[in-house]
Amino acid sequence: MTSLIIDTDPGVDDAFAIALACASPEVDLLAVTTVFGNAALDTTTRNALRLLALCGRDDVPVARGADRPLVHPQVHEAELVHGNDGLSGRAHTLPDSGRSPVESDAVGLMAALLRDAPEPVTIVPIGPLTNIAALLAAYPSLRSRIARLVIMGGALSGGNTTAVAEFNLWSDPEAARRVLVEERLPTLLVPTDLTFRCRVDRAWLDRLSAAGPLGATLVGLTADYVAHYTTFFGEECTVLHDAIAVAEAIRPGLLRTTTYPVEVDCTFGPSRGALVADRRTPEIIATFGSTLARAVDIATDTDVDEVRDFLLTRLAG
Template sequence: MIPLIIDTDPGVDDAFALALALASPEVDLRAVTTVFGNVPLASTTDNALRLLELCGRPDVPVAAGADRPLVHPHPHRARYAHGSDGLSGRASTLPTPSRAPAEVDAVTLMTEVLTAAEQPVTIAAVGPLTNVALLLAAHPSVRSKIGRLVVMGGGLDVGNVTATSEFNIWSDPEAARRVLVEEDLPTVVVPLDLTLRCGVDLDWLAALDAASQVGSALVGLTADYQRYYQRMGWQGTVLHDAVAVAEAVSPGLLTSTSYPVDVDCTTGPARGALLADRRSALISTESGVDQRRRVDIALDADLDRVRAFVLDRLRAL
């Protein structure tokens, strides 16, 4: 079994990511922690509770985390893509939570889960990295309990908030730099460069809709999200966070390459950009860049296999 913590800001694609983890028999989902992001913290936390209820797992503890970035205010939410409540305005159609959030905060819950774990725990971070940065800063002793960190974030050749920056990293670049540059954990970053290529079409959504009540409910959350991608020329939707969780529950599903990385924390037009040095090893070494921390960046995959993997798991719910 893969012990797993999901740190998330639901979010339509986060909803599919959570459901995928719950549908994966090799996963032991130990906790869900929430963070500001697509919508404010109160909404992301309520959405997480409702999604666990939908999937029949209200027993998984949920703890609310950071409601703002480490340094600068969050400029805006992502209602333009995810709707007013983060779930296309349809959060209220999901079951009412039968449990309240944990009395402890997200960092405390993560620390408790990691401290108690008898084997390394995977953390799938599919929102801004504020909670993870705070965890590693305040509780450095738990680093040894983290087997792998899988992050949905960044875009090497494309952004979705600015020309260079992806939403999760851009939402708190200082936290992202702390986690991706200053720490030393086995890390896989799943960027827009790959997740956009893994987009699912209307037939894929129809197959999930017909599979079960849970599948139908998930597809029902995508209305605003689909309209956003239709404006970009895609008939269907893009499940960014589910692609990252697919790698968390099935290591090696995505093909990764190791690069030295940095995060732009300036206040200029490239703020929030994930910078990977893709030059030859010789040039990187001679320039001293190769001394920086390297992370694995997932830039390729068998796209049909990824889509089928997510669909087959979700249909089983």
């Protein structure tokens, strides 16, 4: 049994990620914590509660986290991609959970769960890394209680928000740098380079929609999202970024990794929020050295059909 905490900013792809965790019997979903990102915090928190209600998991606590970045304001949310309610304008199709977030904030809840868990816990941050940076800063003694971080974020060869920056890292570069560069936790980063390759087409969505009410509701949330990625790729499809990270957390080794020294650009030039990875060969790095001190495992390859089949099988029930 894998104990998971999902830190999220739902978000269409976050919806699929949460549903995937709920549909996986080998997962003990300890909590869902929320953060600003795809929409404002009130919206992402409400979406998380309603998504858990959709999945029949009102037993999973939800805690509100950061409503803004650590240092500098977020320039914009992801309304163009996710709609004005984070869910393609379809959040109203989800059941009303009838409950509120727990009294504790996200960092406090994660700390309590880590402290009380019998085994180290996997945390899956699939939004901006503000909550995770705050957790590690406030509770350094709990680092050993984290089995690993499986993070959706970053891009090796071109961003989705700027020319070089992916949305989650771009939304709070200072927090991303704290987590990815300054910490020394077991970390696997799932970048858009790989999640784009795992995109699903209309036939996949239609199969999921036909499988039952859960699948039909999830696919119903994708209208704006599909329209965006159809324009982006020139084919009718969508990208389930965050669900790919949750899939790896559920089935370790599903994604193949390469270890690279990394940095996150926190300057105010055109590369702000970019993931900088030293992709030279180990022999070249050994000879000439690298100015990037922290090495992180980055998901660079997978059996794409296996990932798609895993997601479809679980979400279709």
